[in-house]
Each structure stands twice: as structure tokens, then as C-alpha cells.
Amino acid sequence: GAVVSQHPSWVICKSGTSVKIECRSLDFQATTMFWYRQFPKQSLMLMATSNEGSKATYEQGVEKDKFLINHASLTLSTLTVTSAHPEDSSFYICSARVGTEGHTQYFGPGTRLTVL
Amino acid sequence: QKEVEQDPGPLSVPEGAIVSLNCTYSNSAFQYFMWYRQYSRKGPELLMYTYSSGNKEDGRFTAQVDKSSKYISLFIRDSQPSDSATYLCAMSSNTGGFKTIFGAGTRLFVKA
Numbered sequence: 001g002a003v004v005s006q007h008p009s010w011v012i013c014k015s016g017t018s019v020k021i022e023c024r025s026l027d028f029q030a031t032t033m034f035w036y037r038q039f040p041k042q043s044l045m046l047m048a049t050s051n052e053g054s055k056a057t058y059e060q061g062v063e064k065d066k067f068l069i070n071h072a073s074l075t076l077s078t079l080t081v082t083s084a085h086p087e088d089s090s091f092y093i094c095s096a097r098v099g100t101e102g103h104t105q106y107f108g109p110g111t112r113l114t115v116l
Numbered sequence: 117q118k119e120v121e122q123d124p125g126p127l128s129v130p131e132g133a134i135v136s137l138n139c140t141y142s143n144s145a146f147q148y149f150m151w152y153r154q155y156s157r158k159g160p161e162l163l164m165y166t167y168s169s170g171n172k173e174d175g176r177f178t179a180q181v182d183k184s185s186k187y188i189s190l191f192i193r194d195s196q197p198s199d200s201a202t203y204l205c206a207m208s209s210n211t212g213g214f215k216t217i218f219g220a221g222t223r224l225f226v227k228a
Contacts, residue, residue, distance in 0.1 A: 107159035108159050109158055110158060110159045112157065
């Protein structure tokens with residue numbers, strides 16, 4: 001149980017285009033979903049926290065207008081990278097939490113974004 | 117000072133060795149302590165979690181939490197090449213919206 005999927009697993013796009021990444025909890029309803037960014041050989045950097053039906057809470061330094069998060073249901077959250085640039089190239093990972101305790105957070109497999 | 121400190125390694129050990137991975141932290145409010153394993157180009161998977169202080173064992177893995185020293189450890193017995201991965205410690209509390217703070221991750225290589 002507790003499976004989280006992400007789609008696509010990798011994407012290559014041209015500079016200036018927008019890319020949407022989906023995160024789904026397959027066998028449970030997630031009270032909260034998180035979006036992380038990870039650079040090579042570095043740890044996870046939390047970008048934003050989203051709760052179903054409400055606006056996402058962004059971490060300091062993360063541009064809200066660039067990284068649009070929509071949490072339409074208890075099983076789906078989307079991250080849209082708008083007007084992508086090469087510096088946005090990274091590994092994006094979502095996670096979903098069942099309850100409120102830290103150990104109930106389950107991660108997706110990640111999406112590798114390359115912006116040319 | 118970072119809230120969670122973890123040596124990034126890399127740590128290289130021979131197959132069968134006992135591996136010790138550690139993290140220190142500064143926030144005494146942390147109550148939940150987790151260890152995640154992350155293979156290259158994959159999302160982290162939860163290995164073990166501990167609530168408050170104490171030990172927890174699961175097969176070849178043992179997690180220890182010493183809240184008085186703000187120090188947590190993960191031991192891997194009889195390490196296997198398949199254990200080669202990055203291990204991230206993580207912790208959270210009941211305050212601050214249950215935000216989980218991750219360590220930098222330690223890269224482990226187990227040589228056959």
C-alpha cells in the first residue's frame with residue numbers, strides 16, 4: 001500500500017515552454033502533498049506544501065508564479081513549471097502524507113526535467 | 117547551523133560489514149525520526165521510523181534515537197551490494213505544521 005505515482009518520469013522541453021507534472025496517491029487519500037526539488041548529490045529541497053482545495057504554501061525563495069501548484073482532489077496534485085528555463089532543470093519529487101505524523105509521508109518516483 | 121546535519125560521504129564498505137549512519141539535529145522539538153533510502157534517480161522510500169527515543173529493529177536494520185544528545189543512527193548488519201544507495205535521515209515535530217526536515221543524505225557503496 002501507500003503508493004505514489006508521478007507522471008511523466010522524465011521530460012525534455014524547450015526554454016520558454018510550460019511543463020505539468022502530476023502526482024497521484026494510488027491507494028490512499030492524502031491530506032497533504034509536498035513538492036520537492038533535488039539537485040545532483042544534494043538533499044531534498046521543499047518547494048511547497050499543498051492541501052486539497054486550498055492554496056499551496058510556498059517556501060521562502062520559491063516563485064509562486066513560476067511553480068504553479070494545484071491540488072484538485074485528495075489523490076491528485078499537479079506542479080506546472082511555467083516559462084521554463086535551463087536553470088529549472090532538476091529532479092522534482094512529490095510526496096503524499098496520510099495523517100499528520102512525519103512517518104506517514106510517501107514519495108513518488110520523481111520526474112527529471114531537462115530544459116534546453 | 118543547519119537543523120539537521122548528516123555527513124554526505126561517500127561511505128564505502130565491503131560486503132558483510134556493519135554500516136553505521138548518523139545524523140545530529142538542533143531542534144529539541146523533533147519527535148518523529150525517519151530513515152529513507154534513495155536509489156539513483158528514484159524517489160526516497162521509507163525504511164524505518166522511530167517516535168521519541170529508543171531503538172527499533174527491522175531485519176538487518178536498526179534505528180537508534182538519543183534525544184538527550186540529539187543524535188540518531190541507522191545500523192545495517194551484513195551489508196549487501198543492493199544496500200548501495202543514499203540514506204537520508206528526516207525528522208519532524210507536532211509543531212510547525214508537521215514539516216519534515218531532511219538531512220543531506222549519505223551515499224553508501226557496498227562492494228562485493
